[in-house]
Amino acid sequence: QVQLQESGPGLVKPSETLSLTCTVSGGSISSGSYYWSWIRQPAGKGLEWIGRIYTSGSTNYNPSLKSRVTISVDTSKNQFSLKLSSVTAADTAVYYCARVAASGTTGAWFDPWGQGTLVTVSS
Amino acid sequence: QSALTQPASVSGSPGQSITISCTGTSSDVGSYNLVSWYQQHPGKAPKLMIYEASKRPSGVSDRFSGSKSGNTASLTISGLQAEDDADYYCCSYAGSSPLYVFGTGTKVTVL
Numbered sequence: 588q589v590q591l592q593e594s595g596p597g598l599v600k601p602s603e604t605l606s607l608t609c610t611v612s613g614g615s616i617s618s619g620s621y622y623w624s625w626i627r628q629p630a631g632k633g634l635e636w637i638g639r640i641y642t643s644g645s646t647n648y649n650p651s652l653k654s655r656v657t658i659s660v661d662t663s664k665n666q667f668s669l670k671l672s673s674v675t676a677a678d679t680a681v682y683y684c685a686r687v688a689a690s691g692t693t694g695a696w697f698d699p700w701g702q703g704t705l706v707t708v709s710s
Numbered sequence: 711q712s713a714l715t716q717p718a719s720v721s722g723s724p725g726q727s728i729t730i731s732c733t734g735t736s737s738d739v740g741s742y743n744l745v746s747w748y749q750q751h752p753g754k755a756p757k758l759m760i761y762e763a764s765k766r767p768s769g770v771s772d773r774f775s776g777s778k779s780g781n782t783a784s785l786t787i788s789g790l791q792a793e794d795d796a797d798y799y800c801c802s803y804a805g806s807s808p809l810y811v812f813g814t815g816t817k818v819t820v821l
Contacts, residue, residue: 624810633713634748634756634799636810649808683755690762695803696746698758698767 589614591684591701599678599708605671609684609701616665617642622687622694623667625658627680628703635680639687639694640667674708681705714739714800714813721819727788730816732800733781738811740781744803747776747785751796759798760785787818795820 595607609623616623624639638648640658648656652671660667671678681703687694715733722728732745739745745763748756758767760776763783773788783802787794800813 633815634801634812636808636812639809647807647809651808653807688761690744693742693744693803694809695744696758696761697748697756697801698761700755700757703755 589686589699591686591699593682593684593701593704595704595706597705597707599674599706600710601675601708602673605669605674605678605706605708607669607682607684607704607706608666609668611665611667611686615662616660616667617662620689620692622689623658623660624685624687624694624697625669626683626685626697626700628683629677629680637669637671637682676708679706679708712811714802714811716798716800716813716816718814719817719819721821722787722790723821724790724792726790727786728790728818730785730787730798730800730818732783732785732802732813734783734802734811735781737806738802738804739778739783741805742803743778745776745778745783746801747774747783748799748801749794749796750799756799790820792820794818 622639625637638658640646655672657670683703685697685700747760750756763778764776798816
């Protein structure tokens with residue numbers, strides 16, 4: 588059974604770059620027709636899709652964050668990563684990684700999810 | 711692309727049935743049968759409950775069912791139980807950026 592685990596600093600200073608890694612266990616990140624995604628949730632608020640990556644390296648990002656986001660994959664380590672630059676307090680949130688299952692060739696639903704990691708932007 | 715619209719809260723007594731609506735547009739919910747629903751307990755990660763509008767993953771209780779008509783998807787929980795007390799989010803594939811749009815979320819309270 589595939590499991591995902593986020594890791595990275597819990598505190599980032601304003602204007603710096605947030606960096607998180609998602610480690611996939613229980614299966615190869617390269618197997619099957621899956622995308623791998625990042626989603627975030629500010630405290631007390633809803634979910635926001637950040638972006639996704641295929642193991643080929645192809646990416647799609649939310650336009651609201653596109654200028655600041657980079658998602659990459661390291662198949663040798665069974666990991667994918669998120670970098671969000673020029674962070675502000677508005678980027679404080681719980682960040683989740685998730686596998687995106689496909690309906691045909693369309694990545695369609697998120698399952699499973701990592702447990703989430705809280706990232707606070709503060710000086 | 712705006713968030714999909716859900717009622718802020720829905721409540722019901724144990725054993726009752728409740729339905730949560732998720733209203734989008736012809737660009738997302740109305741164009742694709744790719745609506746999913748997630749249950750989230752406080753401090754926990756979301757859990758997939760329904761995918762492709764009406765399909766239930768293995769291990770999810772058959773008390774949960776989904777449907778879609780036009781631009782609106784719905785999640786019905788029948789035989790409400792205390793453990794169903796949680797937040798619920800819908801999500802739709804949108805085909806263009808952003809590729810996925812989440813709902814505003816609904817707090818389900820079991821009275």
